Amino acid sequence: MLPPTPELDNLDFSILSQLQEDGRKSFTDIASSLNVSSSTIKNRYSRLTELGILDVRGSINPYLVGFRTHLIMLVKVKAGYLEHAAKDIAEFTEVDFVAITSGDYDLDLTVSCRDHEHLLEFVNKKMHAVEGVLETRSKMILRVVKNKQANVSLLPSLAKQDDAPTPK
Numbered sequence: 547m548l549p550p551t552p553e554l555d556n557l558d559f560s561i562l563s564q565l566q567e568d569g570r571k572s573f574t575d576i577a578s579s580l581n582v583s584s585s586t587i588k589n590r591y592s593r594l595t596e597l598g599i600l601d602v603r604g605s606i607n608p609y610l611v612g613f614r615t616h617l618i619m620l621v622k623v624k625a626g627y628l629e630h631a632a633k634d635i636a637e638f639t640e641v642d643f644v645a646i647t648s649g650d651y652d653l654d655l656t657v658s659c660r661d662h663e664h665l666l667e668f669v670n671k672k673m674h675a676v677e678g679v680l681e682t683r684s685k686m687i688l689r690v691v692k693n694k695q696a697n698v699s700l701l702p703s704l705a706k707q708d709d710a711p712t713p714k
Contacts, residue, residue: 563698564576566698613658613659616657618685620655621682622650622652623652628678631653632646669684
């Protein structure tokens with residue numbers, strides 16, 4: 547079950563949008579562009595972080611730092627083991643993304659390995675050791691064309707209507 551969506555207003559969405567564009571943008575610059583005080587931005591930032599809505603971190607290009615084998619892995623799980631298997635798999639350092647899905651496979655993963663030997667070891671020693679995993683199917687990623695998060699600017703219509711400033 548998905549958690550309830552916290553109430554966000556136009557100012558929250560404007561802050562999120564600016565941080566998606568540049569996660570290093572200063573509170574002062576954001577405040578200036580939105581005609582509010584820096585302390586307002588700092589308080590909103592803290593709230594968005596505490597709610598788990600915002601998590602600002604550095605994003606690396608895995609190819610440029612030495613990861614040569616990337617794939618999408620589909621996983622079929624035995625009935626009754628889905629949540630347990632998903633949590634176990636999410637703990638593996640090679641796994642970048644885990645989603646419980648509908649369809650022929652139960653889990654969708656993205657995996658990053660140093661090379662093919664590392665991938666072989668990951669599949670044989672880790673994935674197939676997870677209780678409940680019945681089958682895996684891998685699709686190698688040959689080239690990433692786009693790798694972005696969902697764009698928060700698509701959601702302002704969900705903003706709680708109030709007197710908060712809207713972006714310039």
